[in-house]
Amino acid sequence: MSEESVVATREGRIGRLLLNRPKALNALDLGMIRALATALAGWRDDRAVEAVVIDSASDRAFCAGGDIRAIRTHALAREYDAVETFFAEEYALNGAIAAYPKPYIALVDGICMGGGIGVSVHGRVRVATEHAVFAMPETAIAMFPDIGATYVLPRLSDMLGMFLGLTGTRMIGADAVHAGLATHFVPRADLPALRTALTERGEAAVAGAALAGNALPPFSLAPHLPAIARCFGAPSLPEILERLAAEDSDWARETLATLRSMSPSALCWSFAVIRRGAGLSLPEALAAELRITRHVTRHPDFAEGVRAMVVDKDRQPRWMPPTVEAVDPAAIAAMLD
Numbered sequence: 001m002s003e004e005s006v007v008a009t010r011e012g013r014i015g016r017l018l019l020n021r022p023k024a025l026n027a028l029d030l031g032m033i034r035a036l037a038t039a040l041a042g043w044r045d046d047r048a049v050e051a052v053v054i055d056s057a058s059d060r061a062f063c064a065g066g067d068i069r070a071i072r073t074h075a076l077a078r079e080y081d082a083v084e085t086f087f088a089e090e091y092a093l094n095g096a097i098a099a100y101p102k103p104y105i106a107l108v109d110g111i112c113m114g115g116g117i118g119v120s121v122h123g124r125v126r127v128a129t130e131h132a133v134f135a136m137p138e139t140a141i142a143m144f145p146d147i148g149a150t151y152v153l154p155r156l157s158d159m160l161g162m163f164l165g166l167t168g169t170r171m172i173g174a175d176a177v178h179a180g181l182a183t184h185f186v187p188r189a190d191l192p193a194l195r196t197a198l199t200e201r202g203e204a205a206v207a208g209a210a211l212a213g214n215a216l217p218p219f220s221l222a223p224h225l226p227a228i229a230r231c232f233g234a235p236s237l238p239e240i241l242e243r244l245a246a247e248d249s250d251w252a253r254e255t256l257a258t259l260r261s262m263s264p265s266a267l268c269w270s271f272a273v274i275r276r277g278a279g280l281s282l283p284e285a286l287a288a289e290l291r292i293t294r295h296v297t298r299h300p301d302f303a304e305g306v307r308a309m310v311v312d313k314d315r316q317p318r319w320m321p322p323t324v325e326a327v328d329p330a331a332i333a334a335m336l337d
Contacts, residue, residue: 006035007057008042012199014105015043017054025064026056028115030086036119037093040100050202052100054119055107055195059131059188062108063116066090068141072306075297087146087293090115091286094148098122098282103203107195108132108176109188118147121181122282125206128182129191130173130217137168141309142263142301142319144270144292150277151285156180158225159232165274166232166240166267167258171221178219184210185217224251231255237271237324263301263317264324268332276336288336295335 005026007018017039019026026032036054043049056062066086074082097104097119104123112120113135120126128134136145136153145153145165153161160179163169176182186194186209197205221228231243231252244256259267273292277285296302300320308317321327 004035005029005032006039008035008039010049013048013050013202014198015039015046015049015052017052018057019054019063020057022056022058022060024067025061025111026058026116027064027067028090028119029067029070030089033086033089033093037089037096040093040096044101049102051103051105051198053105053107053195053198054123056110059110061111061116062106062132063113063119064111065114065116068114068143068306069310071297072303072311076303080294080298083297084290084294087290090118090147091290094118094122095283095286098148105198105203105206107186107191108134108182109191113137115147117149117181121152122148125184125203126176126182127184127186127194127206127210128173128176129186129188131188132173132176132182133170134172134176134179134181135168135170136165139166139262139266139270140168141305142266142299142317143296143305144266144273144289146289146293148282148286148289150273150289151280151282152181153274154278158229160221160225160228162232162240162271162274163228163255165270166262167255168262169258174217175220177216179221186210227252237268240271241324263305263319264321264327265299265301265319265332266296266305267324268327268329269296269335272332272336292335 005021007020009016071083105125106120106123107127108120109129109131111133136149138145153165171179174185177185184206190209194209231240234240234243244252304317308314
């Protein structure tokens, strides 16, 4: 295997994109984004390529997200053009995947967060194994669910999208299928055979490998769906917190504690952009997300959140302001204009 962070090859009837930055859990840097975009453009009109398959060289992670550490470094140095370039090209790639004229098949085994969801969820086929971990953990680093998630999340049922986007809750394997982030469940042990079948049969191989119907493991969130809909369907963030506080359950108390640990400002702007995304097309949502990154990455909570969760890893962020109640609604509204 080469040392390239993205290995693009032709294998039988497919073009294969192999994410190959295992030490960084395949976190996307600008070079990887450009390599993926270039390969997709090259195969778009190649009649010999019937479908595109993206997967990982590591079983630890499909893709852990964008290289947020590098973005923080640029933001602290006020290198805002570099920040803009990263997000503009990443979101263009997300849009290109969604509009791709050939089947785009993601084989998700291991961690799939943030930018990893961006290079999988917009494809037609998203295969998850029992080791797949889907999450949008952006509020923990004072970002917001981006990569087109402001379009995807509000279209999930039972207010799951708002719940996932605000709490960063992780969804394992079959849960992601139940929620709508993945389309098929295939056990890890069957992935090698599926990869071979894809080169021979293309997209049709997925249906034969996937577990379906009553063979699919149950949805672990099913007992909480009524409470999720009840609480996260509230018309404002403070009311979500109030409804959770009124629920008499361990789940509600744990969820409320999780929200109270996130950046208050990030909760406010994430709530607003997810709600607004329900009325936007994907291209409109991606354009809106790009505009919002210009504000969010300059907010002090962003640098602090990445420091606490990614750089120093002390998990003790000092948010400013420290509570949702102290966030100025006018400041949030101004960011979204």
